[in-house]
Amino acid sequence: MSFPENFVWGAAAASYQIEGGAYDDGKGLSVWDMMCRQQGRVYAGHTGDVAIDHYHRYKEDVALMKQMGLMAYRLSISWPRVLPEGVGPVNEAGLDFYDRLVDELLAANIVPYVTLFHWDFPHALYCRGGWLNPQSPEWFAEYAEVVVDKLSDRVKHWMTLNEPQCFIGLGLLDGIHAPGDKLGLAEVLLAGHHTLLAHGRSVQVIRARAKLESSIGYAPTGSPVIPADEGDEDNVEQARKAMFAVNNRNCWNISWWSDPVILGHYPEDGLSTYGSAAPKVKDSDFDIMCQPLDFYGTNIYNGWTIGRNEQGRFRQVDRPQGNPICANKWPVTPEALYWGSRFYYERYGLPIVITENGLSNQDWVSLDGKVHDPLRIDFTERYLLEFKRAGEDGIPIEGYFHWSVFDNFEWAEGYKERFGMVYVDYQTQERILKDSAHWYRTVIESNGAVLGASRVEH
Helix, strand or coil: CCCCCCCCCEEECCCHHHHCCCCCCCCEHHHHHHCCCCCCCHHHHHHCCCCHHHHHHHHHHHHHHHHHCEEEEECCCCCCCCCCCCCCCCCCCHHHHHHHHHHHHHHHHCCEEEEECCCCEEHHCHHHHHHHHHCHHHHHHHHHHHHHHHHCCCEEEEEEEECCHHHHHHHHHHCCCCCCCCCHHHHHHHHHHHHHHHHHHHHHHHHHHHHCCCEEECCCCCCCCEEECCCCCCHHHHHHEEEEEEEECCCCHHHHHHHHHHCCCCHHHHHHHHHHHCCCCCHHHHHHCCCCCEEEEEECCCCCCECCCCCCEEECCCCCCCCCCCCCCCCCCHHHHHHHHHHHHHHHHHCCEEEECCCCCCCCCCCCCCHHHHHHHHHHHHHHHHHHHHHHHHCCEEEEEEECCEECCCCHCCCCCCCCCCEECCCCCCCEEHHHHHHHHHHHHHHCCCCCCCCCCC
């Protein structure tokens, strides 16, 4: 059995990670531009100033996407490239780049899925308080209006925010991502509250102003919980509860960031765990946050397992010695795509789109001039088979976006990690389709029917 008839096969990238052109054509600074200037913040002093120069090489890059057979491409817009000060005058040159990119994608029969915010917050607005400023939802709405007015005559598919757990939690609480702050929990959660309001306001903008009927989603992340014994209903229920629990005073959870925008309230255990640090909210806030969505986008890389101990009590199961890991030490847990999709759908009732999934791999150009990445092929096949299983069990699965199309700037890790299906030589900007890119084309052409079959030799 293959995937659903209208299943969307794509890959993803983000503006700051690939575009470069950090100071070109009137672009404003982002918090990541400034983070990269701070000694010791990014691996080996790497920056996104050039990245893979997608800003100048987008035609070549779209041609590579077409060669891969991609049906869709998830891109993000650089807010300060469009609005250098975050609000106010539009940088027409920056906006025109995305106009040309969308046209190039459509000419290649690749459907653009546009993410409005993938972490490159305008530095000018950070200087005005950033997400802590109560005006920030309106700033975001103003930005969304500019983008929607320009692109919605051709773009139908939208995502609002990418991984608030990261740009709020890692950026404002832990201080390891831009802007690199370490604020108190109450301030962090207030900034998070404003981002959820920004999500709602941007959905309202798309619904009100889009020229084409739109499909709108959201792209948070999380670590799905896998039952050690899926035949044990109690184990499955414990996994479900653990997946949505808020029991740590940090930002790494699912329900705090998804319940308000889909169910219209913060989770009770989150309010209890955060206590006095939880933001003071008005009922009308949830009226703004909780807008109708068409799909639930989720970035899933791995999960963890819960099972019974010798006394029959449920606990997190330790990973076995020598368990498979990616180059960046993340565990390989394909079942996360099955259980994540299932539990998300059961809680939120929306079709599931995997908006990111992939791995960091140790890739280099072999003596034959090719890039052989069998582990990426094996990893992706294992995860896709679990996603397919979710669909066979009745979960409405609509699309899969591999992370990433290209090797790129991996945030605080710089260029140390390679996630792409296209190899990039950062000195020459040469691109090489890896074996996984050719393999992924066969998956797309067969609508997933080749998964689990005999491996094609590359």
